[in-house]
Amino acid sequence: MAKKLDPQEIEQSRRKKTRADNREERKERIHDGIRKNRESGGVIVIPPPPVVQAQGQTTRKMRVAAYVRVSTQEEQQVGSFEMQIVYFKSKIESNPDWELVKIYQDYGVSGTSTNKRQGFKDMIDDAKAGKIDLILTKGINRFGRNTVDILNNLRTLNALAPPVPVRFESEGLSSIGDGSNNLLIAVLSALAELESQQKSEAIKNGIRWRMAEGIYQFSVINTLGYYWDHFGRLLIEPTEAKIVEYIYESCLEGATPAEIAAALTEQGIKSPKGKDFWRAATIRGILRNEKYCGDALMQKTCTIDFREHKSVKNTMLNKYFKEEHHTAIIKKSDWQKVQQILDEKPLSGKSTRLHAMPKRFTVTRSKDKYFRGYIILDPRWTASERRELLKELKNL
Structure with missing residues (x-):
C-alpha cells in the first residue's frame, strides 16, 4: 500500500515558491530546450515537393x-x-x-x-x-x-x-x-x-446653404420647359414650354389629367423622359409643379441613408420656398386656378374635346453632362420645320 501523503508538508513546500519563481523556472526550461535542440542539430525544415510540369505543357499565365x-x-x-x-x-x-x-x-x-x-x-x-x-x-x-x-x-x-x-x-x-x-x-x-459619410454630410450642408440663399441649382433633367445653361442660368426652352402651356390650358378648359395624357400620346408628343406614352400621374405632377409659375420649393425629397441613396418624401427636414425665383411659363393666377380645380375635383365624367398642339414637332435641349444646353436635332424634320425652329431661336 502506498505511503500516505502529508498535506501540510506539501502545502508548505508549495508556498515557498512565488509566482515569479515559477515564471523564471518556465523561462529557464524554454531556453534550455532551445539550447539542447540547437546543439543536437536543430529541426529539419521539409519544403513541399516542387510542381512537376508535364512534358510539352506550357505554364499558364x-x-x-x-x-x-x-x-x-x-x-x-x-x-x-x-x-x-x-x-x-x-x-x-x-x-x-x-x-x-x-x-x-x-x-x-x-x-x-x-x-x-x-x-x-x-x-x-x-x-x-x-x-x-x-x-x-x-x-x-x-x-x-x-x-x-x-x-x-x-x-x-x-x-x-x-x-x-x-x-x-x-x-x-x-x-x-x-x-x-x-x-x-x-x-x-x-x-x-466614415469618410464617405462625412463627405455626404458636407455636401448636404452645402446644398441646404445654397437653398437658404436662393442660389441652389435644382435638377430640371425631367422637367419640361426649362434648362440650365453653361453660365448657371435657368432658361425657358420655348418648344417644350408650348407643351406645358397646352397642358395648363387644357386643364383650365375642363380636361382631366387622363384626357390630356391621352391627347398628347395620340399626337405623338414625347413625355419628359422621352417615352411615347403619357401617364395621367405625369400630367398631374406638371400641373402641381410650382416651378411653372416662377416659384421654387426646394428639398421636397431627402436622402435618409447615405449608403442606399434612396430619395423619400421630406417630412422631417426644413423646406425652402423662394417666390419669383425664375421666369415663369404659366401666369401665377392661372397656376392658382389649376390648383383649385385639382383640389375641388374628382373631375366630372364629361369628356372634353381637346384641340391639337399647334406644332407637329417639338425640340429638346440636353440637360446634363457635356452637351448641356445644346439642342437635340431630329433628322425627320422637314426644311420648313427647321426654318421655323431657327426663327424661334433667333427671337430668344
Missing part, C-alpha cells in the same frame, strides 16, 4: 483584372478615371507572367453600395466563373466605401476554389495573407465608410 471607379462625372474626375485605366493596362501588359482579362469600370457611380455598380458586379460574376486569378484596384475606397459590402465581397472571393486575391495598390495590401492584413483591411474599410 496568371489572368489579371483591374477595377477602376470614380464617384462623379465632373471634369476633374475624368483625368483620374482615364489615368487609372492607363496605369493598370500598362502594369498588367508589361508583366510577362500576366494576362489582361479586362479593366472593369464604373464611371460616375458612388461606392457606398454595389447595387448600382454594374462593372463591379460583372467582375465578381467573372471571378465566380473562374475567369480571373487576381484583381488589382487603386485603393480600398475605390473598391467600395461600405464596410459590409467590401468585407462580404472579399470573403466571397477568398472562398472561391482557388481563391481570387484583391491587391490594393495605395495601401500595399492583399486580401489573401496573414491575419494582420485582414484586420487592417477591415479597419481601413471602416475608415473609408
Whole structure:
C-alpha cells in the first residue's frame, strides 16, 4: 500500500515558491530546450515537393483584372478615371507572367453600395466563373466605401476554389495573407465608410446653404420647359414650354389629367423622359409643379441613408420656398386656378374635346453632362420645320 501523503508538508513546500519563481523556472526550461535542440542539430525544415510540369505543357499565365471607379462625372474626375485605366493596362501588359482579362469600370457611380455598380458586379460574376486569378484596384475606397459590402465581397472571393486575391495598390495590401492584413483591411474599410459619410454630410450642408440663399441649382433633367445653361442660368426652352402651356390650358378648359395624357400620346408628343406614352400621374405632377409659375420649393425629397441613396418624401427636414425665383411659363393666377380645380375635383365624367398642339414637332435641349444646353436635332424634320425652329431661336 502506498505511503500516505502529508498535506501540510506539501502545502508548505508549495508556498515557498512565488509566482515569479515559477515564471523564471518556465523561462529557464524554454531556453534550455532551445539550447539542447540547437546543439543536437536543430529541426529539419521539409519544403513541399516542387510542381512537376508535364512534358510539352506550357505554364499558364496568371489572368489579371483591374477595377477602376470614380464617384462623379465632373471634369476633374475624368483625368483620374482615364489615368487609372492607363496605369493598370500598362502594369498588367508589361508583366510577362500576366494576362489582361479586362479593366472593369464604373464611371460616375458612388461606392457606398454595389447595387448600382454594374462593372463591379460583372467582375465578381467573372471571378465566380473562374475567369480571373487576381484583381488589382487603386485603393480600398475605390473598391467600395461600405464596410459590409467590401468585407462580404472579399470573403466571397477568398472562398472561391482557388481563391481570387484583391491587391490594393495605395495601401500595399492583399486580401489573401496573414491575419494582420485582414484586420487592417477591415479597419481601413471602416475608415473609408466614415469618410464617405462625412463627405455626404458636407455636401448636404452645402446644398441646404445654397437653398437658404436662393442660389441652389435644382435638377430640371425631367422637367419640361426649362434648362440650365453653361453660365448657371435657368432658361425657358420655348418648344417644350408650348407643351406645358397646352397642358395648363387644357386643364383650365375642363380636361382631366387622363384626357390630356391621352391627347398628347395620340399626337405623338414625347413625355419628359422621352417615352411615347403619357401617364395621367405625369400630367398631374406638371400641373402641381410650382416651378411653372416662377416659384421654387426646394428639398421636397431627402436622402435618409447615405449608403442606399434612396430619395423619400421630406417630412422631417426644413423646406425652402423662394417666390419669383425664375421666369415663369404659366401666369401665377392661372397656376392658382389649376390648383383649385385639382383640389375641388374628382373631375366630372364629361369628356372634353381637346384641340391639337399647334406644332407637329417639338425640340429638346440636353440637360446634363457635356452637351448641356445644346439642342437635340431630329433628322425627320422637314426644311420648313427647321426654318421655323431657327426663327424661334433667333427671337430668344
